Amino acid sequence: MPATKIHSCSHVKATLDLYTDLPPHNWLLSNIECYQSEAFSESIYFLTDEELRSGINECDPQFIWGCFCAVPEKFSKEEIMSYDLPELESTYYLRDDLTPQHPLAFLEISVMDSSYTLVLSRDRELLGRLYSLSYGISDEEKSNRQLNRQLRRIRTIINELWPDESPEVCNELQWNCWHDLFRGKDQPDKIGDEKITLSLKINYMFLDIKHFRYGYLWDPFEQK
Numbered sequence: 001m002p003a004t005k006i007h008s009c010s011h012v013k014a015t016l017d018l019y020t021d022l023p024p025h026n027w028l029l030s031n032i033e034c035y036q037s038e039a040f041s042e043s044i045y046f047l048t049d050e051e052l053r054s055g056i057n058e059c060d061p062q063f064i065w066g067c068f069c070a071v072p073e074k075f076s077k078e079e080i081m082s083y084d085l086p087e088l089e090s091t092y093y094l095r096d097d098l099t100p101q102h103p104l105a106f107l108e109i110s111v112m113d114s115s116y117t118l119v120l121s122r123d124r125e126l127l128g129r130l131y132s133l134s135y136g137i138s139d140e141e142k143s144n145r146q147l148n149r150q151l152r153r154i155r156t157i158i159n160e161l162w163p164d165e166s167p168e169v170c171n172e173l174q175w176n177c178w179h180d181l182f183r184g185k186d187q188p189d190k191i192g193d194e195k196i197t198l199s200l201k202i203n204y205m206f207l208d209i210k211h212f213r214y215g216y217l218w219d220p221f222e223q224k
Helices: 012-016 049-059 077-081 124-132 140-161 167-181 193-205
Strands: 003-006 025-035 045-048 062-072 107-112 116-120 137-139
Touching (some): 003 140, 012 062, 012 116, 025 049, 025 077, 045 049, 045 077, 137 140, 140 167
Antiparallel strands (some): 025 045, 025 062, 062 107, 107 116
8 A cells, every 4th residue: 555545636734734743854846736826836846844834834725736755854955856856647657566756755745637646655654644534545556456457458459459550559449448448337347358349449440540549658568
């Protein structure tokens, strides 16, 4: 459970309130988009814990996007900024094994497009605290492992039907099929190969190679 999903995005303050006893640290904020708040009008910040909490307590802003990385105080701003900044619109968060994206961070709180929040840490005790919130909470790694198992089933059939097809087309087909058959279904394991094959053939027939919906390539076999 190194990654936990909160099915809401309006609770950064409530989440931070669970972590008042963290070891000395600073916060790297990136990818910040905030609704009607002058306190967080820039995309990137480097703040002390006190500065971050003061800014959020002052206006309790609604974040649309935002990655909050807690980094031990011993690391300088220069050291922290020498690494690539986290990317929120990234296949990184589809992995089976999730840890904070910034290599020096011990805790990551990421708000995703006003939809949900991911909290990542190698410390399971920190993530266990989230279950005291009055929001829907789930294990994101467990969800990702199920997703990638389903995508591998789909991709295996794609490879059998069209062994020479391009990675871009295979990627588009796998996601179209997954959304058609698996997303939000109560008993996805009962979906048979015949149904997957039919969905893929229909999607292939109507595929518009000039207008792909999924711009990122994802190979679920890399997660085995």
